[in-house]
Structures are given as C-alpha cells and as structure tokens.
Amino acid sequence: MRRGFTPWADPNAKPVVRFDGVSKRYGSTIAVEGLSLDIYAGEFFALLGPSGCGKTTLLRMLAGFETPDDGRVLLAGEDIVGLPPYRRPVNMMFQSYALFPHLSVFNNIAFGLKQDRLPKAEIAEQVGKMLQLVRLESLADRKPHQLSGGERQRVALARSLAKRPKVLLLDEPLAALDKKLREETQFELMELQSRLGTTFVIVTHDQEEAMTVAHRMAVMNRGRIAQVGTPQQIYEQPNSRWVAEFVGDVNLIEGTLAASADGVVLEDAQGRRFQAGAGAKVQPGAPAAFAVRPEKLRLALTPPPANALNTVSGRVVDIGYLGDISVYKVRLDDGATMKASVTNAVRLAERPIGWQDRVWLSFAPDAAVLLTV
Amino acid sequence: MKSRSARNRLSGRWLIAALPYLWLIAFFFLPFLIVLKISLSQTVIAQPPYTPTLDLAAGWAGLKAFLEGLSFSTYGLLAQDDIYLLSYLKSLQIAALSTLVLIAIGLPIAYGMARAPSRAQPILLVAVILPFWTSFLIRVYAWINILQRDGLLNDALRALGLIEEPVAWLASDTAVYIGIIYSYLPFMVLPLYANFQKLDESLLEAAADLGCPRWKTFFLVTLPLVMPGIAAGALLCFIPIIGEFVIPDLLGSSRTLMIGQTLWTEFFANRDWPVASAIAVVLLALLVVPIAFYENVHSRQIEGR
Numbered sequence: 157m158r159r160g161f162t163p164w165a166d167p168n169a170k171p172v173v174r175f176d177g178v179s180k181r182y183g184s185t186i187a188v189e190g191l192s193l194d195i196y197a198g199e200f201f202a203l204l205g206p207s208g209c210g211k212t213t214l215l216r217m218l219a220g221f222e223t224p225d226d227g228r229v230l231l232a233g234e235d236i237v238g239l240p241p242y243r244r245p246v247n248m249m250f251q252s253y254a255l256f257p258h259l260s261v262f263n264n265i266a267f268g269l270k271q272d273r274l275p276k277a278e279i280a281e282q283v284g285k286m287l288q289l290v291r292l293e294s295l296a297d298r299k300p301h302q303l304s305g306g307e308r309q310r311v312a313l314a315r316s317l318a319k320r321p322k323v324l325l326l327d328e329p330l331a332a333l334d335k336k337l338r339e340e341t342q343f344e345l346m347e348l349q350s351r352l353g354t355t356f357v358i359v360t361h362d363q364e365e366a367m368t369v370a371h372r373m374a375v376m377n378r379g380r381i382a383q384v385g386t387p388q389q390i391y392e393q394p395n396s397r398w399v400a401e402f403v404g405d406v407n408l409i410e411g412t413l414a415a416s417a418d419g420v421v422l423e424d425a426q427g428r429r430f431q432a433g434a435g436a437k438v439q440p441g442a443p444a445a446f447a448v449r450p451e452k453l454r455l456a457l458t459p460p461p462a463n464a465l466n467t468v469s470g471r472v473v474d475i476g477y478l479g480d481i482s483v484y485k486v487r488l489d490d491g492a493t494m495k496a497s498v499t500n501a502v503r504l505a506e507r508p509i510g511w512q513d514r515v516w517l518s519f520a521p522d523a524a525v526l527l528t529v
Numbered sequence: 530m531k532s533r534s535a536r537n538r539l540s541g542r543w544l545i546a547a548l549p550y551l552w553l554i555a556f557f558f559l560p561f562l563i564v565l566k567i568s569l570s571q572t573v574i575a576q577p578p579y580t581p582t583l584d585l586a587a588g589w590a591g592l593k594a595f596l597e598g599l600s601f602s603t604y605g606l607l608a609q610d611d612i613y614l615l616s617y618l619k620s621l622q623i624a625a626l627s628t629l630v631l632i633a634i635g636l637p638i639a640y641g642m643a644r645a646p647s648r649a650q651p652i653l654l655v656a657v658i659l660p661f662w663t664s665f666l667i668r669v670y671a672w673i674n675i676l677q678r679d680g681l682l683n684d685a686l687r688a689l690g691l692i693e694e695p696v697a698w699l700a701s702d703t704a705v706y707i708g709i710i711y712s713y714l715p716f717m718v719l720p721l722y723a724n725f726q727k728l729d730e731s732l733l734e735a736a737a738d739l740g741c742p743r744w745k746t747f748f749l750v751t752l753p754l755v756m757p758g759i760a761a762g763a764l765l766c767f768i769p770i771i772g773e774f775v776i777p778d779l780l781g782s783s784r785t786l787m788i789g790q791t792l793w794t795e796f797f798a799n800r801d802w803p804v805a806s807a808i809a810v811v812l813l814a815l816l817v818v819p820i821a822f823y824e825n826v827h828s829r830q831i832e833g834r
Contacts, residue, residue, distance in 0.1 A: 221734055241737040254735035258753045267749075268739030319739065 163196035164372060170233065172197040172355050173218065173323060178227035180213055180379075187213040188224070189379040195323075200349045200356045202366035205376035206402070211359045214376075215325050218357065219248045232322065242271070247321035251328040253312035255300040261287075261311050262296040268319040286314040289348070306337050313345075317352070326358040330365065342368045363403050367391070375399050391449075396529040400447040405483075407453065407494045408445045408527075415440040420526050422446050426490050430466050432524040445527045452523035453496035455484060456516045457509060467518040468494070472511055486515055561813070568806035569599040579802050603803045604811075613808065616791040617815070623702070623777075623787060624770040627709045628763050631717040634710070635762060636755075639721035643728070654722070657715050665712065669779050672708050673699065676780065704780035705787075709770055717762040724758025760826045768816055788812055 163169040171194035180188040188210040195201045203211040216222040217229055220241035228235050236244055247268065255264050265286050269279045287293045290310035300308055309329065316324055329345075330338045346369050349356045360366050366373045367387035375382045375390060383390055383399045394400035397408060411424035420432045422444060430446055438444070460467050473493070474485035483497045496517055509515060570579040581598030584591035607613045642653045660668060675681045676698035683695040698704050728751065736746040774789035781787070786794075788808065796805035 219734075219738055221737075240742075241734070242740045242742050248735075248738045250731050250735055252729065252731050254729065254731040256732060256735070256750060267736070267741070271740035271745075315739070 161198070161371065163199065164194070169196055171195055171230075172199075172232055173357070174228075174230040174233075175214065175217075176228040176230065178214075178217065178224045178229060180210070180217065180222060180224050186379050188217075190227070191379065191381060192227075193374060193381060193384065195355065195357060197355055198353050200346065200369055200371050201358070202370035202373035203357065203359045203376060204363055204366040204373050204403075205361065205382075207361060209376040210379040211361075211376050212327060215248070215327055215357065215359045218246060218323065219325055220244050245321055246323040246325055247316040247319055248325040248327060249312050249316040249329050251331055253300075253308050253332075255308060255311055255315070257300055259299075260296065261292060261298050261300070261303070264300070264311055265315045265318050267315065272319070282318060286318045289317070290314045305332055306341070309333060309341065313348075317354070321354065323355045323357060326356060328360055329358065331360075331362075338365070339368075345369055367403075375402060377402070393525060394447060394527070397445055397447070397527050398529075400525070400527060405450050405495055405497075407448045407450065409448070409524075410443070410445045413438045413440055413442050413444050419521055422526075428468070430524065431521045432526050433521040438526070438528075442528065446524040447527050448519050448524050450483065450495040450497040451481075451499075452519055453494065454518050455486075455496045455498055455509065456518070457513060459516055460518055464518060465521060466524070467516055469514065469516050470494070472509060472513045472515055475509075475511065484509065484515070486517060564806045564809055566599070567802050568603055568810050569601065570803045571598075571600070571602070572801050572803050577802070578800050603807045606804060607807055607811065612786070613788075613791065616786045616788045617811075619785055620771045620773075620788040621815075623705060623709065623773075624767050627706060627713065627770055628767045630706070630710055631713055631766050632759060632763060635714060635717035635721050636759075638714075639718050639725050639758075640751075642718070642722050643725035657718050657722075660715065666775065668712065669708055669776055672704070672711070672780060676704050676707070699780065700782040702781065702785065705777045708776040708780045709773060712776060713766045713770060716765040720761040720765065721755060721758045724755040728754055757827060760823050764819060764823045767819055771816065772812065 173193075173195040175191055175193040178188055178191045179186070191210075191214070193214075203214060205211045213222055217224055218231075220236070220239060220243075224237060229237055231244070231246065256267065259267065262283055265283045266279050269282055274282075283296075284293075287296055290313055292307060292310055292314065295303065295307060300311065303311065309332070313329070316326075326345075330341050333341060342365060345356070345358075349369075356369075358366070358369060367390075370387060372384065372386055373390060374384045377398055382402075383395045385393075390399065390403050394403065394406075400406045400408070409422065409424060409430055411422040411430070414421045414423045414429065416431070418431070420438055422430045422432070424430070432446055459469070468488050470486040470488040470493075472484050473487045476483040476485075477500075479500070481497045481499050483495055486494050486496060488494060494517055567579055570581060572578060573580045581595045583595045587594070638657075642650060642657075645653055673680075677683075678695050678697065678699075680698075682698060683692070686692045687695070698707075732750055732754070733746055736750045737743070741749060771787075772789050773787060774793055777787045777790055778793075792805050792808045792812075795801045795808065
C-alpha cells in the first residue's frame, strides 16, 4: 500500500463513488438495504461477504445492470441511476470473463474503443499498450478458445481497462484460477492498480484475496455493510461477533462485563475473569464477548504462575499441520474448544505438543477485542 | 476366450458405427443409383417404360449391351426446353425468398422464446411444435379455405374496411409463399431457439458495459453467435422448399411450376421416367452447393468453440 494514502480520513476529500441510502429488492428478498458507502479516487476497494450478501448487486448497480429501488448512486458527484450501462464511464471485468468467442484477442480488447469511434491508428495503439500491460502481445490474433484460463483472465482485464474507465469493477476476477496463479495475479493486480492509479472495486468472497489487494474493504452481510475499514482494522478491531468470525479465525469468550478499575473485565459462566486493555466505556452487567485470534494465544505445556492473567487450561484434541503454521484445537475443561496457532519457525523432528497433552492457553490483555454486538 | 470376447465387442462397436452408413447405402445411395441409371436410359412405350434393361441371364454380353444403351441424351433434352430451367429458377426463387422471410420472422420469435421466463418456455415450445399434431396435408387444405374468394382472409379484410372487392389470393405466388412460410416456420424457429438459449447473457452485458447500445449489440454480438442456428434453420427450410410439391400444387397457379411439379408431371402425366429421373439428379447436384456451404460454416463454428 502506498504510504500516507488515506483519502477516506480526509474530511475534505470528495468520493469518486458514493452509494447513498441504496436499496434493492427482488420480490420479497432484500439484496441491498439502505446502504451508504464512499469510495475514493485511486482506491483499491474490496466488497467482501458470503454469497447472497448483496455485494455483486452493489457492483452491478455501479455498472448499470441493476437499478436501485431507493437511493442514489453517484459517480464523481453525478447521479448515474438513470444512465444505461453503455453511457457510464466505468468498465467491468466479469467473473466468466465474457470474452466474445467470435472475436480475436485484439478485437475483444478493441471492442470498447470501436464504440467510441476512435481513429483506427489510435485504437491499434491503445490495444497494443493493453496487450503489453498484460503481456499478451504474441497472442493478439488468437481466439479466446485457444487461450489458457490465465491468459483469458488477462484478456478480460485488458479489455476492461482499454477505455481508461474512471472506475474498474472486478466481479470475482480470480475465482476461476487455481490457487498458485490466483496469488500471483493478486500481486499483479495490485501492481497494475498502483501504476495506473485507476480506482478498482473488487467483489470477492475470498477474504485473503480482499485483504491482500485492497486498501480498504467493506464486509457485507444480508444487504448491509457490517464494517468498513483497512484490512488491519477489520482483522484487528472487528466491530461485531459476525465480522470477527467471518474474517479469519477467532476464539470468542462469552460472558458479562464486570466493574473494574483497570481495563475491561469479562466474567464468563464459570466465573473466570478475563481482562482486556481497551479503555472503552462499558456498562457492568452487560453481555459481551472477547475475541482473540488464534495466533495471539500463547500455548504452554507448563502451568503459568498463579497470578497470571487470562489463562485457561485444556487438552489438545486436534492438530492441523499446515506447513508454515500448526493449528491446535484445545478442549477446555468446561467443554468449549479454542484454537491456537503456532508458527513452525524451527524445524522439528518431533512436535513437543501432542494429542491429549494438557496445555495452558493465555493471552495478553491487548490481544483481546471487546465485542458487544 | 478373452480375446474372442474382445473381438466380439470390437465388431459390435464397428457395427454400431456402420449402421448409419448402411442406412444411407440402403435408402439413399442404392435408390440414387437406380434413379441415375433411369436418367441415362431412353423412354419407350413398354413395361418398364424405359430402355435398356439389364438382362442378367445373358451374362457378359447382356451387361455390355446394357452399358452401350446408356446415354446422356436426356440431359441434353433438359437444356433444350425452357420449362425445366424456368421451374428450377422458380424453385430457387421461392426457396430463397421464403428462407429469407423465415429468418426475418423466426429470429424475433426464437429470441422472444429464449428470453421468456423459464416457466413459460416449455409452453411456447409446445406451441411451436403443436401444428405437427395435425396432418400437413390438412393444414395446407385449411389454407385453401382461408385464402379462397369468400374465405376468412377476405372476410376479415372487408370487415376491417381495408378492401372492398375480394382479392384473389389463391392460385398465386403469394399463396404459395404464405403456405410455405407457415409450414416451415417451426423448422426455422427450433434451431434458432436452441442457439439463442445457449447464448451467454454476460456477453450482452459485456457489450453494453463497453459502450455498445442494444441494437448494435444485436448485430455485433448476438447475430454472429447465432449464425450456426441461422445456417441450420436456413438449410432445414431451403432444401425441402426447393423440392416442395404439395404446397404449390394446392395453393399455386398452374402457370408457374416449381421443379417438384414439373417432375411429377413428367413422371405421372407423361410417363417419361428418364426425364423425371434426370430432373431429380440435377436437383440433387444443385442442392450440394448449399449443403457444402453449410458444412463450411458449421466446421468453422466448431473450430470457434
């Protein structure tokens, strides 16, 4: 990410895209409900959510394929709700790529430019630039069916960028690629975006993808935005149980808030007390949860000192070895399970922690996030 | 044991692959050879009404006499009399124009069907196929009723005040066109519908997204992609229309003859089997042209997948 690129924090910055109280219903099902969102010029913005959360509907409203029932969609300050797709200065890369099967790679990329009736030489030059951008110069005369999946994906990208759109919309652009290629392409997309400076809006259900590529992301659930923020904000400071559980793995400790002089204290059903560092105003007696990410749990084979904070004990019931990290599932004495992940920084012939071992889990007060929603 | 069963299986597979060819040989190639042979014979007043006939009992001498008796003179006859050329041209004209009209009518119908709500599509499909449940001949007879002097069409036009005197629809080229277009419409709509249904909606969205208005998208994207359907429909209509006999015979005038009618006259009225057969052979040769054209389009389309 570019250092110091935080237009969303600038109160004077004008958004390039603004959804203002937008709703969309299909019969009795609500796709998007009263949603407002600002996206700034030059941002790589991700819409993340489970399938059916309304993220694709939102993108298609921006492209002009769906009309909102309520609210306004503004592009550079102008309401574009009545504008047909072919008059909007945005372009979309489709999940299926939607390459024209009867046209060559060159003519696919030139399609949009021809609609603008540009002179032939200018079209050829711009298509050449695009082919160079996605490194497909040698394949200009091929038909889409003669290309590999990755090459098709790049043609689709080149075609959607050829008209230099104000905003590029990407609908699950990498879903059809295999994992390795997908990860490579994510970095290529980021590099491309920062080089061109075009605003990118990507729809994805893959949280790793969203967190990798985006400056900011909106996590959506049931037609509403659950949280907007940078990937770090979303991961480290989720604003609800739902966001904490949807983005990454999390251990939730449920309980009620207790009055305390230092920090926030949560008392669970067993009477155990946990402490978080955040100094938010809390109401004693209110139900709440502490969210602790698996990698922020410390795992030990020996009991901690008697006065140690935030400690629970249990037995290891499952170990997932993922290469770079190992995930330990620990059944606590009260029956609940927690997950702790440990980096495999040292190469070990034998794991020191095995199945059925008694272990102690603990976390620092600032590792826990207080959730009341 | 094992190898024999494998051989049996192999020959079974070979038989299945050969079946369509055996069918073609039995019901197309052999009859065609007979027709070709008759077209090279001369007409006589006898039973059968042509000469030479192959006398197998006479052995080699019989075969030699038979081959010497064959000649292309009948084909020369076809070139001499205008009536054959005129009815070929008439058939070509009617088939070409009808096919164009069928494409023009079939395209919007098939497009509308493919775009209809998915629940309505089976009903629309049945509606297209439904006429087949009535005999073709009866449906053409029904058109006589509609088109005759005091028929439904004239009644309707008079009721609307569009005409004062009844129009003579029957026994005209117009009636033939109406009958042909009505009868062949399903053969155009069905392949087009199949193609429209396969059309990926996101391609149309992509065109719109890239700045292409709807009407232009139809010509730049939709039409090229349903071309195989248009070619299939055109072929399914054009070829049988060329040889059409029943519709022009019932609805058309006796002054303009399609080739099928000329053939019928030669065969049944004049009992000139060699000329009738020669007409059929030339007709087949003419039809090879559009079929070859279709094969060309088709194979290019398969390549394009």
